[in-house]
């Protein structure tokens with residue numbers, strides 16, 4: 247008999263009929279996005295609403311997708327199709343603080359390798375990994391429009407620029 | 423970081439150092455929304471005429487004349503029309519739009535309103551790259567203020583012109599800066615580019631006439647209306663009107679956002695004096711990518727003593743292009759094989775996967791670069807890279823494919839030593855590839 251793979255071995259997401267629920271104020275926030283587009287063009291609100299789902303649930307999960315499909319009158323496949331195109335959406339849990347280090351040319355020549363090495367050593371993980379306590383995830387990302395203040399990183403939605411190893415220590419130590 | 427104008431009065435950068443410049447109050451105190459009032463007293467055709475006279479060319483990278491683009495919109499069409507501001511700013515080396523959006527959001531709104539009036543549009547969207555979340559918050563506040571003061575909404579300033587503007591977020595995809603991919607994304611789809619023609623001016627958002635303009639293009643519009651197209655053009659040259667922002671990064675003492683009149687001379691002075699010279703004075707200038715990662719890389723010999731003029735014609739004559747104005751300076755410590763590899767990895771990551779030459783081609787390019795960087799390069803690899811570039815360039819569905827090929831083609835021709843060094847480590851087969859490197 248073949249040995250079963252660990253359940254998280256593949257990137258496949260498990261199918262479920264479960265539909266996520268959100269508090270009324272979150273539903274209101276989603277509706278505020280719908281107002282921006284013509285009534286017959288609800289699909290336009292898909293990306294902004296997926297960001298809300300990700301914020302509320304930690305990542306884009308199947309119940310969240312089921313909810314969005316119902317909310318926007320789309321098929322579940324429509325929602326997956328769009329969501330999986332964009333790098334800012336995650337489909338499995340990530341750390342509370344998502345450290346995104348810019349690896350593109352201007353940052354690279356201004357000291358990115360040293361910064362990346364410092365962060366990875368300090369946290370004991372490699373890019374793409376999450377610390378065991380679930381606090382930090384490190385990713386390498388492409389140019390974030392901060393090349394004049396390189397090297398830089400973005401943690402969640404905040405920019406940190408003109409980085410030095412000392413500055414990185416201060417920033418990471420201040421995150422709880 | 424420096425933010426300043428050189429060789430002209432600051433126009434785009436006028437409010438950069440004023441406290442609270444993002445508020446309506448300061449915007450009005452510094453002459454804001456005057457151009458909108460003036461435009462509302464002109465006919466829409468006259469507004470387009472002024473923009474044509476200004477010789478303003480799109481600042482997003484392609485450099486298409488803005489007035490002509492606006493003229494393509496069929497005003498008589500019964501369909502709604504849309505104005506879309508491209509705030510996706512993701513071209514490596516480019517960060518000027520970020521400062522305009524952060525410190526002068528009302529100038530973006532005013533530019534969009536004037537465009538909307540000229541095009542007969544009643545709705546505008548500002549498409550931000552997803553990472554610019556804090557700028558969306560600033561813009562939403564600015565839009566609220568503008569709405570409260572009737573610069574937005576119904577019957578703006580008592581006229582019969584009505585218009586609403588909304589912010590919209592992307593979610594991490596360089597390709598969504600390409601205008602048709604942007605529209606796909608704005609409609610809630612994957613960010614794949616669309617076939618042109620029909621151009622967005624005829625069939626854009628929701629199949630309706632749409633103009634997509636870059637942030638810096640739109641913030642130039644109020645200036646043009648206020649001072650007149652001709653006067654604005656005269657700040658620059660006959661063919662390249664007005665002023666332009668340059669995002670300077672890399673090995674200079676004073677990186678930053680610089681506003682230069684078009685036709686500014688010359689590039690060497692700009693680097694060595696205006697930008698403070700080389701970061702490490704003992705390291706020589708080696709290379710410059712003047713217009714964002716998608717333009718040809720220049721070597722020092724093409725710059726030093728050559729009097730390169732900083733405008734569309736001048737940079738083409740010098741062997742590169744204005745692009746998005748992302749000006750990356752590299753000193754002699756940079757290995758151009760490695761810098762080109764870095765950019766190729768960017769294009770591979772950002773290829774949207776829609777067409778085969780770009781999707782597969784960029785992947786193969788990266789595989790070969792990896793082999794070279796691991797010290798397993800073969801002398802014929804330079805030719806192999808160029809062959810793959812030939813099969814991408816001009817054969818891809820959108821310009822991202824071309825943009826992936828150009829850095830490699832120019833780097834191999836202009837920095838042959840940096841490639842030979844990697845490829846001829848153990849073998850001596852100079853003759854096989856000698857002609858590959860000849861310019």
Ligand SMILES: Cc1cc2nc3c(=O)[nH]c(=O)nc-3n(C[C@H](O)[C@H](O)[C@H](O)COP(=O)(O)O)c2cc1C
Pocket residue numbers: 479480481482483484485486488508509510511512513596597598599600601602634635636637639640820821822
């Ligand atoms: C791959 C690719 C990426 C682009 N990225 C941007 C961008 O981030 N911002 C932008 O304004 N234009 C970008 N453009 C250019 C747009 O397609 C379009 O030409 C521009 O938004 C038109 O505005 P403009 O005429 O005012 O420059 C990109 C083009 C391509 C092919």
Ligand code: SF4
Pocket residue numbers: 597615772773774775776777778780781818819820821822823824
């Ligand atoms: S050239 Fe690249 S980015 Fe453009 S459509 Fe083809 S695969 Fe997509």
Ligand code: FES
Pocket residue numbers: 348349350351352353354388389390391392393396398514515516
């Ligand atoms: S290259 Fe790192 S922010 Fe642009």
